[in-house]
Amino acid sequence: MSNALSHESAALKAYAEASGWRLGWAKFRRHKLAVVSLYIVGLLYLLAIFAEFFSPYDYSDINRRHVLAPPQAVYVVDASGQFTWPHVRALKGQRDPVTRRLNYIEDPENTFPVRLFAPSKPYKMWGFIPLETRFIGVSTPNRQASIFLLGTDSLGRDVLSRIFHGARISLSIGLVGVALSFVIGIILGGMSGYFGGWVDTIVQRTIDLLQSLPTIPLWMGLAAAVPPGQDPLVTYFMITVILSIIGWTGIARVVRGRFLALREEDFVLAARFSGASEMRIILRHMVPSFASHIIASLTLSIPEMILAETALSFLGLGLQPPAVSWGVLLKDAQSLQVISQAPWLLVPGLAVVITVLAFNFLGDGLRDASDPYGKV
Amino acid sequence: MNEPLLTLTNVEKHFPQSNGFLKPAAAPVRAVNGISFSIAEGETTALVGESGCGKSTAAKLITSAITPSAGKITLRTRDGNILDVGSLRGRARKALWRDVQLIFQDPFSSLNPRMTVKQIIAEPLRNFDIAHGQEATDLVADLMDRVGLQPGTMSRYPHAFSGGQRQRIGIARALAVKPRLVVGDEPVSALDVSVAAQILNLFQSLKKDLGLTYLLITHDLSVVRHSADRVAVMYLGNIVEENTTAALFKSPRHPYTQALLSAVPSQDNQDKPRIVLTGEVASARNIPTGCPFHPRCAYATDVCRLTAPTFEQLPTGGRVACHTPLEFMP
Structure with a gap:
């Protein structure tokens, strides 16, 4: 009779009929840091995708009147101590009589209110959508009006805008590089785990060899092989290929490990007894069991890619200006002199730290959630 | 008597051992070492023995999860043909699983x-x-x-x-x-006693309703007594004794069977002395000469140490492989 069923609560029924993905999501949500990181990562990608709109300026706009200007603060209290609409103060350049260095002082009398969805010079989103509004800006189209929330670089370009634009390359290189590593890793790792024997030996020893190579000299060698003066897009793909040459090894190991572990599971033998073909056993019975593990380990390898790109570009082996990535931006902060005089040029480093931490926490959460049937 | 559904003739399964690169290969593990028995349609046969005696390997051989190193496994199909289980490949092997199915020991890992x-x-x-x-x-x-x-x-x-x-x-x-033959590889050993009893009763009623033939692989003699019609006792990859359940439990003829039975707690053997075997089971890599059981047998003689015993047919319908079988107790 079905009355035993009707006595059971809806919650129990929902639990009983919850798929692995649903259980995993429930487990993921309990990992608070990972959930917060998911939002941060989402926000970062949103900023990168709509970088033109969120940046107050064009990333290549040169501002000769504001070279190496410090970050401008947003005030909510005016000179007379009254609360007002948030505003920034005009910067006045003054040359130091002794060192001849240009210093900037804020003029409390000359203020510009900060506006959201501010009108701006016409620009093109993604190179083809004409827009005349930016997310943030100063309202007055005044030559003195400026909003450099993170200061400017040695050519007077807005650091914040450059970070947003740099996010495009730095964040996407992680995804593209991981996608490429994933394809190589899943094919070679899958073959290694599924066939075993000499295929396994060859793949595993190749991985050992690749992992034993010192990475920076290898990158340098490969980067030197990329002909200079190429289209930045070509360089970009070359860099992802170089990163994936090392990157696939980790994923291949994970895939192989899961194949070996699952091959011994009784339910795989049971599937064989149920008449499933080899292809069906792999795709229907094995892949769903390790897809979540793969997603977690992919997430954990994205920050490695981002760090590698940053390191390559910082060393001058990766992307070259005028392309912007976080590594390229950090290259501006290579000299001690710059760091002591314009410490805000290190802020792209902070962006790298936040991104890498967010991806690592997210990956941790996904890894915990990837086995929803294990003990908590 | 009708023709048996499944017949095993001198089936062997040896697992070669490799110690890795540049090391001499170790002796193979002789998990199943020449077993012969047959299962009649509609019967429940139990294969008993302690851990490592090769009974699970036998289950895998019969279900064609692995192939035998030597010997022959034949199954009589629905239309009366004789199928050589050990040589099946691809489509034919898949067809076997319409006749033979396995019930796993671990109910957790066997379901996706x-x-x-x-x-x-x-x-x-x-x-x-x-x-x-x-x-x-x-x-x-x-x-x-x-x-x-x-x-x-x-x-x-x-x-x-x-x-x-x-x-x-x-x-x-x-x-x-x-299926016509259902092989249960320790199907109830992971379950509580009360739940195990329910599952065994389910086996009984399914057998009656669907006309199934069972091969129960187990180490639990109370399961055997409850469900099986015939019992084969395995020791170190060999069958040492086979008989109907009733006859075997009443009068075991092999010293190993006797020791196994004496370890089952029961109402009627409370005052009988328990036979405790000395020593360990020998390794399946290094099976003793002669009778494999002789190092642990209290009745072993020089003959046992030198020559392997052959089967002796018993008047009760069974057979025993022992040089010095125990007295028949009517």
Whole structure:
């Protein structure tokens, strides 16, 4: 009779009929840091995708009147101590009589209110959508009006805008590089785990060899092989290929490990007894069991890619200006002199730290959630 | 007597051992070392023995999960043909699983956690092209009802079921193809005693309703006494004694069988002295010469150490491989 069923609560029924993905999501949500990181990562990608709109300026706009200007603060209290609409103060350049260095002082009398969805010079989103509004800006189209929330670089370009634009390359290189590593890793790792024997030996020893190579000299060698003066897009793909040459090894190991572990599971033998073909056993019975593990380990390898790109570009082996990535931006902060005089040029480093931490926490959460049937 | 459903003739399974690169190969593990027995249709045969005696390997050989190193396994198919199980490949091997199915020991690892009960039980229906769509759903409901599960729970995942219920799901999956021989590899050893009894009773009623033939692989003699018609006792890859359950329990003829039986707690053997075997089971890599049981046998003589015993037919219908069998006790 079905009355035993009707006595059971809806919650129990929902639990009983919850798929692995649903259980995993429930487990993921309990990992608070990972959930917060998911939002941060989402926000970062949103900023990168709509970088033109969120940046107050064009990333290549040169501002000769504001070279190496410090970050401008947003005030909510005016000179007379009254609360007002948030505003920034005009910067006045003054040359130091002794060192001849240009210093900037804020003029409390000359203020510009900060506006959201501010009108701006016409620009093109993604190179083809004409827009005349930016997310943030100063309202007055005044030559003195400026909003450099993170200061400017040695050519007077807005650091914040450059970070947003740099996010495009730095964040996407992680995804593209991981996608490429994933394809190589899943094919070679899958073959290694599924066939075993000499295929396994060859793949595993190749991985050992690749992992034993010192990475920076290898990158340098490969980067030197990329002909200079190429289209930045070509360089970009070359860099992802170089990163994936090392990157696939980790994923291949994970895939192989899961194949070996699952091959011994009784339910795989049971599937064989149920008449499933080899292809069906792999795709229907094995892949769903390790897809979540793969997603977690992919997430954990994205920050490695981002760090590698940053390191390559910082060393001058990766992307070259005028392309912007976080590594390229950090290259501006290579000299001690710059760091002591314009410490805000290190802020792209902070962006790298936040991104890498967010991806690592997210990956941790996904890894915990990837086995929803294990003990908590 | 009708022709046996399944016959094993001198079946061996040796697992070669490799110690890795540049090391001499070790002696192979002789898991199954020349066993012969047959199972008559409609009978429940039990294969008993302690851990490592090769009984699970025998189950894998019979279900064609692995192939024998030597010897012959034959199955009489529905249409009377004789199938050589050990040599099956590809499509023919798949066809075998319409006749022979396995019930696993571990009800947790034998069900894919990411498939619903309906998907699990419908898997053989789909793969053997038995039923699809609504027809398959109806068959799954029938099967669940037959093994004592509520068909209304078919959209649930295995995590919502207890060990006993999961074992019922595994039984329903095995029965989906309407097999003739069901091999149970320790099917109740992972379950509580009360749940195990329910599952054994389910086996009995299914056998009556569907005309199944069982091979129960177990180390638990109370399971044997409860369910089996015939028993074969294995020791170190060899069968040492075989008989009807009643005769074997009443008068074991092999010293090893006697020792096994004396270890079963029971009402009527309380005052009998328990026979405790000395020593350890020898390694399957290094099986003793002569009778494999001789180092632990209290009755061993020089003959036992030198020559392996052959089977002696018993008047009770069984056979025993021993140079000095125990007295028959009527």
